[in-house]
Each structure stands twice: as C-alpha cells, then as structure tokens.
Amino acid sequence: MTDVSRLPGRAEHEWAWQAAAACRGAGSEWFFHPEGERGEERSVRDEAAKRICGWCPVRDQCLRHALRVQEPYGVWGGLTEEERRRALASTRVSAGA
Template identity: 55%
Template sequence: MRLPQVLPGSSAEVWEWQVHGNCRGVDSSVFFSPDGERGRARAKRERRAKELCRTCPVIAQCRAHALSVNEPFGVWGGLSESERFYLLTHQTPHATAG
C-alpha cells in the first residue's frame, strides 16, 4: 500500500476565512430573515447586511462558498438568496466564480 505524499489539512483550514469576516460578532439576524419577513423590512435588513459585506476582506470566499453549496438562506458574500438563485440558474459557471 502506497502512503500519501501529503495528508489533507484539517477541516478548520477550510473554514478559516470565516474568522476574518466583517460579520464575525454581528447578530445573525442581520443576515438571516425571521419567519414572515417581507417587503420594506426585508429590504432594509438585506441592505444592512450587504453594507457589511461590501468592505469585507473575505467577500469572495464567502460568495464562492455560498454558491458552491447552494446556500438556501441568508445574505452571503453580499448576495441575497434570490440573487444567488438567479446566478445559479441563469449564468454560466464562469460567472459565479469569485
């Protein structure tokens, strides 16, 4: 049996980017809607979340993660659920990368 040349990294390395996000320490209700939220309340909450994302140092990693796992809820990488759904269903695979 041949031994691997390099062992895989820890799973913590896969998620390490999250500790650098602007969202760290922010209440999750900014990014995830409560049941029944619609209209102006939803738009206001999403605007606030996207403002935090806009200057985030890991926005590209966050967006790529959400798109790669088809994240169904919340604002990730500056994109809402509906924006991610649109990208995943209407764009080429190249357009969804970073």
C-alpha cells in the first residue's frame, strides 16, 4: 500500500471560490482568445469578458489567483494577460525588485 502520510492535506479551500464565479458555465471562448485574434475583435471579446467579471462575487479571489500563479492567458479577475503583466511589473518596481 502507498504511504500518503507525507502528502499535503486536502486543498479545496484553494479553489472553492471558483464554484461561485460568474463565469462558471460560460464558454471559455469569452475569456481566452483564439490564436491570431487581434484588434477590434479581441477588444470586443475582452470587454464582454470583463463585463461578466464586473458583477462576479469572487472577482478579487480570481484576480489574486491569476497574479499569484502568473496566469499567462485569458481574462481573470477582470484583467487581460497584458494588464496583469503590467500590474505585476509595476508591483515589482514599487517593491524595488
């Protein structure tokens, strides 16, 4: 039998917030751009995703998660990947890193 005593405990608390997300059940195409999408089409899709995020009860948890794991794609917590990169960069500059 495998010894699991050294494994970390259950971690539902790390992702349970997702069950209350406004995007739950919405298609991922709202939040993740198809390859090559640019310009107005991308802006329109991003803005639609951000509107969903705007009334989401777990928006703050979502954004914290995306920033913590440096989520590379999609709209998370109301910010696009570019906006999150800028936020992380400005945090590093402010912290003197």
